Amino acid sequence: GAVVSQHPSWVICKSGTSVKIECRSLDFQATTMFWYRQFPKQSLMLMATSNEGSKATYEQGVEKDKFLINHASLTLSTLTVTSAHPEDSSFYICSATPPRTGNSPLHFGNGTRLTVT
Amino acid sequence: GNSVTQMEGPVTLSEEAFLTINCTYTATGYPSLFWYVQYPGEGLQLLLKATKADDKGSNKGFEATYRKETTSFHLEKGSVQVSDSAVYFCALTTGGGADGLTFGKGTHLIIQP
Numbered sequence: 001g002a003v004v005s006q007h008p009s010w011v012i013c014k015s016g017t018s019v020k021i022e023c024r025s026l027d028f029q030a031t032t033m034f035w036y037r038q039f040p041k042q043s044l045m046l047m048a049t050s051n052e053g054s055k056a057t058y059e060q061g062v063e064k065d066k067f068l069i070n071h072a073s074l075t076l077s078t079l080t081v082t083s084a085h086p087e088d089s090s091f092y093i094c095s096a097t098p099p100r101t102g103n104s105p106l107h108f109g110n111g112t113r114l115t116v117t
Numbered sequence: 118g119n120s121v122t123q124m125e126g127p128v129t130l131s132e133e134a135f136l137t138i139n140c141t142y143t144a145t146g147y148p149s150l151f152w153y154v155q156y157p158g159e160g161l162q163l164l165l166k167a168t169k170a171d172d173k174g175s176n177k178g179f180e181a182t183y184r185k186e187t188t189s190f191h192l193e194k195g196s197v198q199v200s201d202s203a204v205y206f207c208a209l210t211t212g213g214g215a216d217g218l219t220f221g222k223g224t225h226l227i228i229q230p
Contacts (some may be wrong), residue, residue: 036217042222044206049217095217106217108153110159
């Protein structure tokens with residue numbers, strides 16, 4: 001079945017540094033991928049929609065200059081948290097849907113736990 | 118806008134008990150409804166789905182019926198096991214695969230032997 005791979009699974013970084021998270025669709029091409037953020041004991045909140053070959057669409061309240069999204073190929077989207085601060089510590093999850101599957105469910109990566117010290 | 122409300126947890130049950138996790142929604146347009154499960158330390162896995170009114174999604178003994186009249190999609194299982202302990206998320210999308218999902222806050226289920 002369709003698989004979405006996310007890397008790294010966890011990362012610890014210092015305040016002020018940048019962190020890149022990769023999301024890959026392993027056996028299908030995804031023109032659209034989604035990035036979510038999950039706070040402890042909270043729901044997943046959609047951050048942005050990553051579109052292959054064009055700019056990402058950000059949800060209201062998400063800083064596009066802080067959370068840079070690049071969807072350079074049909075199988076890879078990256079999320080870069082720039083100048084990270086402790087409040088950016090969270091669980092980030094990506095998802096993607098195989099094309100031409102209508103309302104078929106989105107497939108999720110296993111998430112990346114970011115800790116900013 | 119879209120929103121999903123599900124019962125707060127944690128929900129603690131004994132093995133073989135009957136499970137119901139309530140989920141209600143509001144949506145602009147005609148949503149597809151999903152239940153996802155998140156085991157400790159893992160990402161989300163699709164548990165079941167329903168795309169139109171009166172559809173029943175089922176998987177691994179879990180069931181949920183799309184009730185348009187009550188805007189609900191309650192998750193049920195007749196006899197839970199310890200291995201069902203996880204966080205369960207109700208979610209919807211109104212754009213098919215083109216839009217992201219709107220999630221409920223999740224319900225932490227704990228099954229005791």
